[in-house]
Amino acid sequence: MSTSISSPAEVDTDRLQAFIGQMVGDVGATLSAGLVLLGDRLGLYRAMADSRPVTAEELAERTGTSVAYLRPWLGNQAAGGYLSYDPATGTWTLPPEQAMALADESSPAFFAASMQLAVATLADLDAIESRFRTGEGFGWHEHDPGLFIGTERFFRPGYVANLVPAWLPALDGVEAKLNRGGHVIDVGCGHGASTVLMAQAFPSATFLGVDYHPESIAVARQRAVAGGVADRVRFDTAEAAELxxxxxxxxxxxxxLHDMGDPVEAAARALQLVGEDGTLMLVEPMAGDHVEDNLHPLGRVFYGASTLICTPSSLDQPGRRALGAQAGPALLTDVLHAAGFSRVRVAASTPVNLVIEARR
Structure with a gap:
């Protein structure tokens, strides 16, 4: 039996127009992601980081770019609230708040790399469409390489701001152990940002970072050398369940953890390693336990990441659990209990992170 689309008489035209307006905003945001990435790559934001007004011609000279391309780029950025425009002088300004998010990679608010991550993810859209039809997975290693770089750049500022100052101190007795010379295994370490930061903060401790992606491990080893911790940090290629x-x-x-095919098995292996008195620390995306808890802008981002990155990654691995990026504390606690941990708690949080402590 065929179904017909509702007739125009059944449509609330005000609601329709409001929704179209919303979609116009989404189209603009999607296109603007690429323009933010260009601004990041070309040094346009960094050239405006002093928050002084600049003409298009001055910015072109400052950055060695074409003024013909800069003019529409500047208009897009001002229309999106990233820049301000003074029609009286024909100048453009990057406000100091936007400069923190777009020009200063050392800032805990640095957000430009999120667009690098997003644009790289969209490059794999055809492959994900195919997986929608087949149900097969799409491994992390299969993604556009820009995703690996964007992920490191995007997550590192949050780790700098929170990992050593707040998250590790929130765990029971862990900071003291590391100061005495403990041993840490960082699972799914990627390019090693978290591993190197911990090693720099705890010079008496030793660290092992593991990831199944050989190319990421190669970069992590370079990061350890650059960070001056290669004598105490080792990076190896390994699956989470085969540490x-x-x-x-x-x-x-x-x-x-939510990207893994069998998170219970991975957590169970971690339990074997920490023994009677060690700790597993999970850092997971902030999420509520029910879909309705996550229907907000941040949840939209995380559900998008789950669709395009996290769920395909899990479905590419044995177990195919597909927890997704919005697992929530109750489901994560169930996973950890199933792995054999008896003491599980949310030790800390940020607007975008859950930090969970698990012990035997």
Whole structure:
């Protein structure tokens, strides 16, 4: 039996127009993601980071770019609230708040890399469309390489702001152990940002970072050398459920458990490593326990990431659990209990992160 679309008489035209307006905003935001990435790559934001008014011609000279391209770019950025425009002088300004988010990569508010992550993810849209039809997975290693770089750049400022100052101190007794010279295994370490930051903060401790992606491990080793911690940090290629033998005072999993095919098995292996008195720390996306808890702008971002990155990654691995980026504390607690942890609690949080402590 065929179905027909509702007739125009059944449509609330005011609501329709409001929704079309919303979609216009979404189209503008989608196109603007690429323009933010161009601004980041070309140094346009950095050239305006002093928050002084500049003409298009001055910015072109300052950055070695074409003024013909800059004019519409500047208009887009001002229309989106990223820049301000003074029609009296024909000048453009990057406000100091926007400069923190767009021009200063050391700022905990740096957000330009989120667009690098998003644009790289969209490059794989055809592959994800195919997986929608087949139900097959799409591994992390199959994504556009820009995703790996964007992920490191996007997550690192949050780790700098929170990992050593807040998250580790929130765990029971962990900071003291690391100061005495404990051992840490960082699972799903990617390019090693979290591992290197911890190693720099705790010079008496030793660290092992593991990831199944060889190309990321190669970059992580470079990061350890550049960070001056290569003598105490080792990076190896390994699956989360196949970690090398040896005791650990702390096992960490930063934004990766929900990507795993069998998170229970991975957590169970972590339990074996931490023994009777060690700790597993999970850092996961902030989420409520029910869909209706997550129907807001941040939830929209995380559901988008789950559709395009996290769920395909899990479906590419044995177990195919597909927790997704909005698992929530109740489901994560169930996973950890199933793995054998008896003490599980939310130890800390930020507007975008849940930090969960698990012990035997």
């Amino acid at each position: 090398p033998d040896g005791a650990a005072d702390l096992v960490t999993m930063f934004d990766c």
